[in-house]
Amino acid sequence: MNFGLKYGIYLVFALLCIGVSIATPVFLTSRNLENVLLQTSAVGIIAVGVTFGIIARGIDVSVGANVALASAVAVTAMKVGGQPWWVGLLLIFAVSLTFGLVNGLASAYLRMPSFLVTLATMTIGRGLVLAISRGQNYWGLPDFYGKLGLGSIGPIPIVVAIMLLAFVAGHLVLAHTVFGRKVYAVGGNPDAARVSGIRVEQTTLLCFVIIGAFCGLASLVLTARLGAFTPSMGTGFEFAAIAAVVIGGTSLVGGEGTIGGTLVGVLIMGVINNALNLLGVSVYTQDVVRGAIIFLAVMIDSLRSRYAEGLD
Amino acid sequence: MDRPGAGVLESLPDGLPADVGAEPFLEAQGICKSYPGVQALKDVGITIRRGEVHALVGENGAGKSTLVNVLAGVVKPDAGVIRVRGRVVKIESPKQAAECGIAVVHQELSLFANLDVATNLYLTTLDEGSAFVVRDRRLRAEARAILDQVGLCHISPTRRLGALTLAEQQLVEIGRALVKDVDLLVLDEPTSSLAEREIETLFRIIRDLKSRGISVIFVSHRLEEVFLICDRVTVIRDGMHVETTDTGSVTHAELVRLILGRQLSEMYQAPESREFGEELLPPKLSDVSFELRRGEILGIGGLLGSGRTELVRAIFGLAKLEAGAFYLRSRQTRIGSPDQAIRMGIGYITEDRHREGLVLEKPVKDNVVMASLRAVATTLGWVLPSREMAAAKRQRESLNIVTPSLARKVKFLSGGNQQKVVLGKWLETGPEIFLLDDPTRGIDVGTKAEFYRIIQGLAGKGAGIILISSELQELVAICHRILVLRTGKFVGEFVGKEINAADILMAMTGGR
Numbered sequence: 062m063n064f065g066l067k068y069g070i071y072l073v074f075a076l077l078c079i080g081v082s083i084a085t086p087v088f089l090t091s092r093n094l095e096n097v098l099l100q101t102s103a104v105g106i107i108a109v110g111v112t113f114g115i116i117a118r119g120i121d122v123s124v125g126a127n128v129a130l131a132s133a134v135a136v137t138a139m140k141v142g143g144q145p146w147w148v149g150l151l152l153i154f155a156v157s158l159t160f161g162l163v164n165g166l167a168s169a170y171l172r173m174p175s176f177l178v179t180l181a182t183m184t185i186g187r188g189l190v191l192a193i194s195r196g197q198n199y200w201g202l203p204d205f206y207g208k209l210g211l212g213s214i215g216p217i218p219i220v221v222a223i224m225l226l227a228f229v230a231g232h233l234v235l236a237h238t239v240f241g242r243k244v245y246a247v248g249g250n251p252d253a254a255r256v257s258g259i260r261v262e263q264t265t266l267l268c269f270v271i272i273g274a275f276c277g278l279a280s281l282v283l284t285a286r287l288g289a290f291t292p293s294m295g296t297g298f299e300f301a302a303i304a305a306v307v308i309g310g311t312s313l314v315g316g317e318g319t320i321g322g323t324l325v326g327v328l329i330m331g332v333i334n335n336a337l338n339l340l341g342v343s344v345y346t347q348d349v350v351r352g353a354i355i356f357l358a359v360m361i362d363s364l365r366s367r368y369a370e371g372l373d
Numbered sequence: 374m375d376r377p378g379a380g381v382l383e384s385l386p387d388g389l390p391a392d393v394g395a396e397p398f399l400e401a402q403g404i405c406k407s408y409p410g411v412q413a414l415k416d417v418g419i420t421i422r423r424g425e426v427h428a429l430v431g432e433n434g435a436g437k438s439t440l441v442n443v444l445a446g447v448v449k450p451d452a453g454v455i456r457v458r459g460r461v462v463k464i465e466s467p468k469q470a471a472e473c474g475i476a477v478v479h480q481e482l483s484l485f486a487n488l489d490v491a492t493n494l495y496l497t498t499l500d501e502g503s504a505f506v507v508r509d510r511r512l513r514a515e516a517r518a519i520l521d522q523v524g525l526c527h528i529s530p531t532r533r534l535g536a537l538t539l540a541e542q543q544l545v546e547i548g549r550a551l552v553k554d555v556d557l558l559v560l561d562e563p564t565s566s567l568a569e570r571e572i573e574t575l576f577r578i579i580r581d582l583k584s585r586g587i588s589v590i591f592v593s594h595r596l597e598e599v600f601l602i603c604d605r606v607t608v609i610r611d612g613m614h615v616e617t618t619d620t621g622s623v624t625h626a627e628l629v630r631l632i633l634g635r636q637l638s639e640m641y642q643a644p645e646s647r648e649f650g651e652e653l654l655p656p657k658l659s660d661v662s663f664e665l666r667r668g669e670i671l672g673i674g675g676l677l678g679s680g681r682t683e684l685v686r687a688i689f690g691l692a693k694l695e696a697g698a699f700y701l702r703s704r705q706t707r708i709g710s711p712d713q714a715i716r717m718g719i720g721y722i723t724e725d726r727h728r729e730g731l732v733l734e735k736p737v738k739d740n741v742v743m744a745s746l747r748a749v750a751t752t753l754g755w756v757l758p759s760r761e762m763a764a765a766k767r768q769r770e771s772l773n774i775v776t777p778s779l780a781r782k783v784k785f786l787s788g789g790n791q792q793k794v795v796l797g798k799w800l801e802t803g804p805e806i807f808l809l810d811d812p813t814r815g816i817d818v819g820t821k822a823e824f825y826r827i828i829q830g831l832a833g834k835g836a837g838i839i840l841i842s843s844e845l846q847e848l849v850a851i852c853h854r855i856l857v858l859r860t861g862k863f864v865g866e867f868v869g870k871e872i873n874a875a876d877i878l879m880a881m882t883g884g885r
Contacts (some may be wrong), residue, residue, distance in 0.1 A: 239746045239754040246743055249732035256691070256721060256729045257744040257798065258712035316734050 069361075070310060070325050077329060081336040088339060095218065101331035102224045103128070103283040103295075105324075107302040108309075109231035110275030112323045114175075115306055116235075116248045117268045118315035119168055123160065123179040124276050125298035126186030131156040131280040133190045136199045136290035146203035153284070154277040160186065161273015162266075169265035183299070190292050200289035210285030220282050227278060232320035244268060249316030305330050308358040329358075396459070398423045398588050399444075399475075399557055404453035406439055413439040414450070415612045421557060421588045426579055428599040428620070429592045431609035431632055432817040437592050438480070440609065441561050444590075445477040446470035474556030478547050478563060480592075480815060481727070486535030491516035493534050494549050519548040524574035538682075539725060540566045540843075547575065558582060559590040564598060565814045566724075568675070568843040569878055576602050594817055596625055597846065608632055629818060661863045663856055665806065665837040670828065672852030673841045674877050680861040681841045682724060685808045688839075689721040690714045715744060720799035722792075724810040724841075730795040733784035737776055738765035740783050740794050745801040768797030773823065789820030796827070807831060807838045813847065825851055845874045857881055 082088045107124050114121050134156045135149040144152075164182055168175040212219045235241040243264045246254040255261050279298075284290060309326030311318025333354055337347045399421040406414040414436045421427050431437050442448035444455070446464045455462055457473045464470045470477070484493050494516050516530035523544045534542060543566045550558055560579075564572050579589050579602055591603050599606055600620050608615040608631045616631055623631075661684060665671050673681045686692040688699070690708040699706050701717055708714050714721070723729040731740050742749050742764050749760040765779045772793045776786055783794055792812065799807065809828070813821045829851060832838050842848050848855055849872055857865040857880040865880035867873075 237756055239750045239756060242739070242743070242746055242756060245735065245739070246732055249734050250728075252729045253732050254743070256689075256711055256723055258715040258802075259743070259746075260710070260712060316732065 070308065070322060070329070074325050074329050074332070077332055081332060081339075084336070085339045088336065093335065093339070095221070097328075097331045097335045098221045098224070099218060099286065100334065101327050102220045102286070103279040104298055104301045104305065104330070105224050105327040106227045106275050106279040106282060107272075107298055108305045108323050108327050109227050109320060110272035111302045112231065112306050112309075112311055112318055112320055113235065113244055113268045113271050115303070115311050115313060116315060116318045117244050117265055118248045118251070119175040119265060119268055120303070120313075121164060121175065121179045121269065121272050122299040122303075123164060123183035123186055124272065124279075124302055125295035126183040126190070127157050127160045127273060127276040128280040128283060128295035128298060129190045129292065130160065130186045130193075131277055132284045132290045132294060133193045133292070135280075136202065136284065137193055139202065140199045146205040149203070150205075150281065153280050154274070157277030157280060158270060158273045161270045161276065164273070165266035165269030168269060169262040175269075194290065194292050196292055198289060198291045202284070202288055206285040207288055210282070210288060220286060223278065223282055227275065228320055228324050231275075231323075235320055240264070240267070245316060301330060304355045304358070308355070396423065397421060397456075398458060400456040401440075401444070402454050402456075404440065404443055404455075405451045406443065406448060407451060413612050414443070417453075417609065417612070417614045419607055419614070419617070421590060422605075423556075423588055424583050424586045425605060426583055426589045426591055426603045428603035428606035429590055429609065430594070430596065430599060430606060430628070431615075432819055435609045435632075435817075436612040437609055438561065439612075441477060441479070441559055441590070441592060444470065444475055444557075444559060445479070446475075471553065474554070475559065476550040476553065476555040476557070477559040478550050478561060480561040480565070482539075482542055482546050484534055484542055484546055484549075486533070488534060489531050490520070490528060490534055490537070490545055491530035493545060494519055494530075494552055515552075519551060520545075522551065523548045523578065524571060540568065540571060543567060544571060544574075547578070551578075555582075555587060557588045557590065559592070561592045562594070562815050563591070564593065564595060564843075566811075566843065569845060569881065572598070594815070594821070595844070596628055596818070599628075600625065632818060661858065661861075663863070665839060667805075667835050667837055668832050669854065670832050670838045670840055670852045672848040672855040673839060673858060674845070674848050674855055674881055675858035679858040679881070681858055682810055683861075684858070685721065685810055685839060685841060688714070689719060689808055691721075715802055715804070718803070718805040719808065720744075720802055720804035720806070721808040722795055722799060722810060722812045724814065726788075726791055726795050731783050731791060734782055736780045737769075737774070737783050737786070737794055738762060738779040741765045741768050741797045741801060744798050748801070764801050765797075768794075768800060771800070772797055772827065787817075789816040792816055792824070793820070796824075805836050807836055808841075809838065810841045811843060812840070813842075813844070845878060849874050849877070 078088075087093055107128070111121060111124065131153045135152040138144040138152055139146065139149040160182065164175070164179050167173045167178040209219055214222055235244065243254070243259050246257065246259055247261050247264045251261050254264075280295075283294060287294070305326035306318070306323050307313060307326070308329055309318070309322030309324070311322060330351075333351065334347075337350060342350065397420045400418075401420075402418040404414050404417045405412070417436065417440060419427075419429075419440070429437050429440065439448060443450050443453075444464065446467045446469050449465055455464055457475075462469075462473055464473060464475070467477075485496070488496070491512050495512055513530045520526065520528055520530060525541060525544050525548070528537065528541060528545075534545065537545065543563065547560070547563060563575060567575065579591070582589055591599065593599055603620050605617060606620050606623070606628065607617040608628070610632065661680070663671070673684065675681045683692055687694050687697070688708065690710045690713055699708055706717065708717065708719075711721070727733065732743070738761055742761050745764070746756070749764060750756045762779070768774065769776070769779065774786075774793045774797065775790050783791060786794065796812070807828075812828075813824050816824070825847075828838060828840070840848065840852060852872065853869065855867045855872055855877060856863060857867070857877060859881060865877075867877060867880075
């Protein structure tokens with residue numbers, strides 16, 4: 062039974078894939094599968110960072126705004142300011158890391174509730190996106206971005222490779238480094254972590270900065286794939302990323318969760334989205350279905366952890 | 374309140390009219406409860422007479438808490454019958470337990486830190502009665518009465534509960550049980566966070582309840598208290614009932630033997646007199662100055678609010694000092710944070726292991742290395758599982774930590790073993806100074822003895838130890854020197870032969 066509790070989501074994912082491929086034969090084509098991975102790449106990268114944050118008892122709803130703002134600044138600099146591609150690249154990360162830093166400083170050192178902090182920065186961020194871009198789209202970016210967004214290394218699209226690297230890096234740090242242990246300790250019991258000599262505020266701050274870094278990477282990937290900037294980019298990313306993380310088994314109360322679980326959560330979300338499209342479900346109904354699935358996933362997660370408590 | 378059996382007197386089987394004192398209030402028979410992998414209670418029975426104070430003793434893991442939880446309606450037994458006033462009852466929820474007249478004060482506090490004291494006292498009764506609006510003034514007045522009854526005259530009912538110390542919170546928890554009319558009060562380790570004077574208040578409350586015909590079950594590891602206040606004692610071992618006897622008919626040593634099932638030759642070793650080494654730590658606070666020498670076990674005695682814990686937290690970098698200096702090995706140092714303290718070779722076992730000592734959801738091995746993560750990783754920060762495992766095994770062996778696996782979540786270990794994990798965590802950092810705040814609170818007899826041996830062993834190897842304890846016996850038995858604090862000021866020092874419980878208590882309580 063323990064086996065089922067731990068690996069339940071993998072089973073769900075497998076069943077989901079089987080179910081969808083029965084419903085529509087298009088699903089299992091390599092073209093479509095590649096599509097699924099491409100579509101989930103940006104959110105997937107963000108979800109890696111968000112996993113760190115949620116395990117450390119923080120929450121960040123500003124990730125979508127972060128992605129959009131980083132892109133807005135970089136693309137405006139390149140298209141309007143005439144800056145070369147590498148300045149754009151640096152700006153993406155400069156903006157996204159600063160965004161994360163602000164969130165982290167407020168949440169960790171000013172002790173503001175992270176949900177409210179990031180709600181505020183999300184609003185400010187979106188406002189800045191509109192202010193900087195004046196509501197305009199920009200396209201026609203330097204070659205670098207096109208090659209990144211549409212190119213491949215052998216059979217694997219560069220974007221997918223980046224996403225996989227992000228997951229591998231995230232996993233290695235979270236599961237195998239001293240910093241990763243500190244994240245789990247701070248999330249599991251911040252008071253005990255403090256007494257054990259762990260710098261709680263510093264660890265929390267770093268988690269938000271990490272979220273910022275992964276947002277930067279996601280912004281780069283998304284901008285490259287679209288070959289453009291649009292003010293509404295990243296909308297709904299915060300919801301999708303947090304949902305994927307929670308579906309993947311990371312508890313919102315903190316102290317628990319894995320990158321592997323997040324990967325499965327991201328893929329489950331991706332497959333569901335893909336299936337809804339393939340099956341021709343109307344766009345409006347899609348939201349209802351997605352929301353219902355998230356609801357179910359969180360409910361199952363909650364029942365699962367309550368059952369596990371009762372076992373011992 | 375209408376309760377089953379209220380007002381009904383049953384005749385005894387042999388036809389004699391019931392004697393109020395002799396008819397049991399509660400009888401439990403054949404109680405069985407098992408969890409996956411362990412049978413917590415096997416055919417346990419207990420009889421509580423009216424107006425008696427009945428002790429329930431046994432090692433950690435023996436089944437006392439399970440039995441308490443059965444009576445409290447928190448746990449449903451697999452088998453067994455419970456009779457209240459002769460009538461069979463089902464106690465399957467705390468509400469049903471309350472309807473039977475049973476109130477339980479659990480070992481782990483279940484109060485709300487974010488609410489005020491008055492609300493905490495009355496939260497469980499607020500939904501009774503027809504009033505929709507909470508009558509603040511009346512609530513506060515009644516709360517005032519209860520607070521005075523439990524000796525918390527200096528606490529205002531509007532104070533936020535989280536602002537109170539652990540001992541004060543425990544007294545509020547006891548007060549909460551007294552809010553409603555109660556026939557049986559179950560106290561699970563009620564004195565674990567209390568100092569002498571508060572314990573006296575508690576005993577006064579218990580005697581008062583007794584005189585009103587209310588029964589008390591007193592679950593405790595502190596056997597000297599059992600002999601002081603209880604009429605009878607029931608011993609549970611390995612989930613089974615071992616013996617029930619009058620406290621007057623059994624000696625302390627016999628009781629210990631019944632609990633352990635084996636002889637314990639000596640609980641405490643008398644400390645050898647020793648030449649102490651160089652001065653390790655003479656911190657000077659504005660009112661309090663003292664020194665700690667290598668190899669010395671320095672006890673700090675004092676009542677609730679005397680400043681003992683604050684002192685120790687300041688040494689560890691967890692509390693800011695308005696004025697004062699620390700000299701470590703004759704060099705002045707500032708200790709601004711726990712990680713600084715750890716690097717200077719100081720370790721700190723806090724008074725509440727669940728709140729500040731352990732990450733309960735993490736395995737034993739994770740907790741053991743939590744303060745020494747750098748030591749089990751490469752320079753770049755990569756954790757080496759082999760080193761982590763080695764550290765965990767090392768501590769398990771040296772401290773005799775009982776756990777089926779080092780990967781088991783630490784929350785499943787018994788209190789004594791959990792505390793050993795905390796100690797193991799600090800031993801891994803190799804400190805020269807140990808700050809121990811009530812380290813044996815809520816721990817069974819056998820593990821306590823182990824702890825004393827370990828503490829004395831550490832001192833023997835040259836560590837300096839500061840020991841805070843609410844148990845006077847503990848301080849008197851193993852400390853080389855005892856400082857007494859009262860309301861934040863240093864009021865007395867007792868060295869070697871001067872140490873005796875009576876004088877220390879006098880100093881702690883202001884020599885009344």
